[in-house]
Amino acid sequence: MVDGEACGEFSRRGFLRSVAVASATVPLATGAVLAQSAADGHSAHSGRDEGSNTVVGEVDYAKNGFDPHAILTDWDKGAVSTNADGRIVREWTITAVDHEFEVAPGVKFAGWTYNGRVPGPTLRCTEGEWLRIKFQNGSTHPHSMHFHGIHAARMDGVPGAGLVDPGGEFTYEFEAKPFGCHLYHCHAVPLKRHIHKGLYGAFIVDPDPLRHPEARDKAAARLLGSPENARWQELLMVMNGFDTNFDDENEFYAVNSIPFAYFNKPIRIDKTRPVRIYLINITEFDPINSLHLHAHFYDFYDHGTTLDPTNRMIDTIMMCQAQRGILEFSFENHEPGLYMFHAHQSEFAELGWMSHFEVV
Amino acid sequence: MTATRFWLALPLVILTLVVALLLSWRPLDRFTSSAPPVENANVESVRLTGGLISLTLRTDGSEPVIVAQVQVDGAYRTFTATPQTPSAWLGRTRIDIPYPWISGEAHHIALVTGTGVVVNHTIEVAQETPALDGTSLALLAAVGTLLGLVPVAIGLLAWPAMRSISQGGLNFLLALTIGLLVFLLIDTIGEGLEEAAETIGRLRGPVLFWAILALTTLILLALGRRQGRAPEGLALAGFIALGIGLHNLGEGLAVGAALATGSAALATYLVIGFTIHNVTEGIGIAAPLARERPRLVDFIWLAALAGLPAIIGTIIGTQAVSPLWIAVCFAIGAGAIVQVIIEVGALMTRRAGIGQLLSLPVVAGVTVGLAVMYATALLV
Numbered sequence: 001m002v003d004g005e006a007c008g009e010f011s012r013r014g015f016l017r018s019v020a021v022a023s024a025t026v027p028l029a030t031g032a033v034l035a036q037s038a039a040d041g042h043s044a045h046s047g048r049d050e051g052s053n054t055v056v057g058e059v060d061y062a063k064n065g066f067d068p069h070a071i072l073t074d075w076d077k078g079a080v081s082t083n084a085d086g087r088i089v090r091e092w093t094i095t096a097v098d099h100e101f102e103v104a105p106g107v108k109f110a111g112w113t114y115n116g117r118v119p120g121p122t123l124r125c126t127e128g129e130w131l132r133i134k135f136q137n138g139s140t141h142p143h144s145m146h147f148h149g150i151h152a153a154r155m156d157g158v159p160g161a162g163l164v165d166p167g168g169e170f171t172y173e174f175e176a177k178p179f180g181c182h183l184y185h186c187h188a189v190p191l192k193r194h195i196h197k198g199l200y201g202a203f204i205v206d207p208d209p210l211r212h213p214e215a216r217d218k219a220a221a222r223l224l225g226s227p228e229n230a231r232w233q234e235l236l237m238v239m240n241g242f243d244t245n246f247d248d249e250n251e252f253y254a255v256n257s258i259p260f261a262y263f264n265k266p267i268r269i270d271k272t273r274p275v276r277i278y279l280i281n282i283t284e285f286d287p288i289n290s291l292h293l294h295a296h297f298y299d300f301y302d303h304g305t306t307l308d309p310t311n312r313m314i315d316t317i318m319m320c321q322a323q324r325g326i327l328e329f330s331f332e333n334h335e336p337g338l339y340m341f342h343a344h345q346s347e348f349a350e351l352g353w354m355s356h357f358e359v360v
Numbered sequence: 361m362t363a364t365r366f367w368l369a370l371p372l373v374i375l376t377l378v379v380a381l382l383l384s385w386r387p388l389d390r391f392t393s394s395a396p397p398v399e400n401a402n403v404e405s406v407r408l409t410g411g412l413i414s415l416t417l418r419t420d421g422s423e424p425v426i427v428a429q430v431q432v433d434g435a436y437r438t439f440t441a442t443p444q445t446p447s448a449w450l451g452r453t454r455i456d457i458p459y460p461w462i463s464g465e466a467h468h469i470a471l472v473t474g475t476g477v478v479v480n481h482t483i484e485v486a487q488e489t490p491a492l493d494g495t496s497l498a499l500l501a502a503v504g505t506l507l508g509l510v511p512v513a514i515g516l517l518a519w520p521a522m523r524s525i526s527q528g529g530l531n532f533l534l535a536l537t538i539g540l541l542v543f544l545l546i547d548t549i550g551e552g553l554e555e556a557a558e559t560i561g562r563l564r565g566p567v568l569f570w571a572i573l574a575l576t577t578l579i580l581l582a583l584g585r586r587q588g589r590a591p592e593g594l595a596l597a598g599f600i601a602l603g604i605g606l607h608n609l610g611e612g613l614a615v616g617a618a619l620a621t622g623s624a625a626l627a628t629y630l631v632i633g634f635t636i637h638n639v640t641e642g643i644g645i646a647a648p649l650a651r652e653r654p655r656l657v658d659f660i661w662l663a664a665l666a667g668l669p670a671i672i673g674t675i676i677g678t679q680a681v682s683p684l685w686i687a688v689c690f691a692i693g694a695g696a697i698v699q700v701i702i703e704v705g706a707l708m709t710r711r712a713g714i715g716q717l718l719s720l721p722v723v724a725g726v727t728v729g730l731a732v733m734y735a736t737a738l739l740v
């Protein structure tokens with residue numbers, strides 16, 4: 001019903017526009033108009049196009065090689081085996097590649113990436129496992145993978161300990177600990193440049209219920225693949241920004257790289273199932289970023305390293321760079337509709353970090 | 361004959377070969393292969409109408425400059441670009457942004473191109489671009505009349521008083537004319553170069569400005585002397601009126617632009633200032649006629665020639681003209697002023713001899729001319 005109304009508005013506007021402007025025009029993203037009119041509640045009350053706060057056109061995700069909607073849930077569990085001691089070993093191969101992609105419709109960005117995507121693969125494992133990350137550098141610059149976790153100095157992924165020259169390779173090995181919502185990123189210098197070009201990704205360590213007998217159920221709910229976890233709708237959100245003209249200020253802000261991606265095409269949420277967001281801030285240049293959820297409050301687990309919330313009943317969380325955490329909430333008692341969430345730095349919101357949940 | 365043709369053709373053939381070689385071999389590519397395309401873009405004009413910001417963008421680069429996204433006041437906005445892909449070489453595109461702009465406030469626009477380059481433009485004071493309907497045309501014409509025609513006519517009224525003037529007095533008046541013309545020249549060059557600097561690099565605005573200025577002077581000098589004699593009397597007055605008229609065209613553009621982009625209060629003071637300022641111009645036009653017997657109709661066309669361009673300028677100025685054309689107008693105006701300075705100087709030299717050029721009345725005249733123009737310019 002909402003769709004029908006919005007489509008009618010779109011086609012009428014589109015018609016007026018094509019009459020007014022004879023030659024080529026940039027088509028509005030259908031989703032943008034849908035989202036905008038539905039969100040503002042102002043349906044077509046005049047023939048005039050009032051414009052809206054979004055980008056024009058659509059990003060070619062196929063050509064980019066990654067889709068922000070897919071990134072929300074594509075947990076990379078790696079290859080699992082068991083070693084002689086009976087311990088689970090989890091292995092990944094990650095390659096750094098220079099990759100130019102469309103950061104916003106029509107805008108190219110010469111990125112540096114892990115496996116050709118920004119953010120890089122979401123590495124997901126369980127605490128106590130032995131992790132082996134084979135890192136190959138297919139880029140034209142030296143890079144590394146620096147994990148936020150607990151490991152030996154020689155596995156730290158900094159100059160002198162796992163920094164890899166172009167064409168080289170290094171395997172980072174350590175135990176998965178502590179459980180939580182973590183990240184990895186390149187730690188080559190200049191750090192600012194290597195991070196904002198796109199070398200970062202999520203590193204999620206699920207708690208092992210056997211190690212937390214006092215909170216077994218809570219741990220199990222976090223453990224990907226467990227029956228207790230199945231009802232959860234888990235989403236990864238990496239808050240980032242892109243400086244396209246190298247003036248040390250971001251032109252675009254987003255979660256999972258593409259500005260307004262979830263604004264123009266909302267994230268569908270089943271209201272009967274709870275929501276868990278793994279939220280990471282890797283925004284360069286700006287000291288903080290934030291997530292504000294409309295019409296709702298959530299529990300927050302700073303760094304995800306506890307099984308009890310560190311903040312209860314909040315609707316805005318502020319994070320410095322590399323800070324991260326887990327948000328839990330449910331729309332069970334809400335009526336269906338579009339619920340906004342965005343950075344509560346209005347600047348970031350209006351430059352792309354603006355999103356919708358479509359609760360059904 | 362054949363040999364001449366051969367030697368004319370040979371350099372052309374070699375030049376063509378060299379260009380073809382550079383284009384096919386592309387020896388510079390190894391220096392520029394990793395460089396992003398060169399992109400130049402310049403907002404040339406802005407029109408504000410109800411809920412819509414329209415920009416005219418001049419673009420230039422090694423590849424077409426495509427505006428991919430548009431920010432208004434730090435927020436991405438929906439927009440249309442016409443054409444979406446302008447030509448790479450001196451392209452032009454219009455960006456229409458539906459936006460509830462706020463009258464009297466500043467708006468910052470950032471255009472993000474396909475390579476992530478950002479072109480910034482600030483609308484200092486947002487003001488509706490006047491629609492050219494009957495009412496506003498009449499109003500603008502009235503402003504232009506006050507600005508150009510009326511003051512020149514007032515100045516010309518001083519003519520009867522000049523008739524009984526002594527030779528020294530006449531020299532003073534002519535020198536005063538030179539003084540005021542020199543002031544106008546400096547003013548015109550300054551404004552013209554300012555506009556020229558706002559054009560995109562490849563158009564070489566300042567070079568174009570000086571070339572048009574010089575050409576205008578040469579053409580007008582040749583026209584004035586086409587019968588072998590320097591212009592005097594009515595003809596000289598006509599050329600002075602033309603020079604001042606072309607200058608007033610530029611002044612009209614400035615006032616029109618102030619009406620369109622600045623505040624109304626500024627435009628009011630501009631009109632008052634220019635009106636007082638321009639009375640002196642009428643005196644300057646009348647000066648070569650002191651010993652003549654012009655008819656009333658002569659005064660009318662002189663006033664029209666000097667004053668009417670202000671009306672045209674005011675109307676055009678409100679319509680967001682590209683700085684290149686304003687610079688061209690100023691260049692022509694400045695060229696015309698140089699011509700009349702030369703001719704008035706020549707007239708004085710013929711009448712009183714070269715030695716008289718540094719006499720007291722002449723020096724006093726130039727000084728008073730400059731001083732009066734400067735003083736009245738303070739009102740602008």
Ligand SMILES: [Cu+2]
Nearest residue numbers: 143186188194
């Ligand atoms: Cu790096």
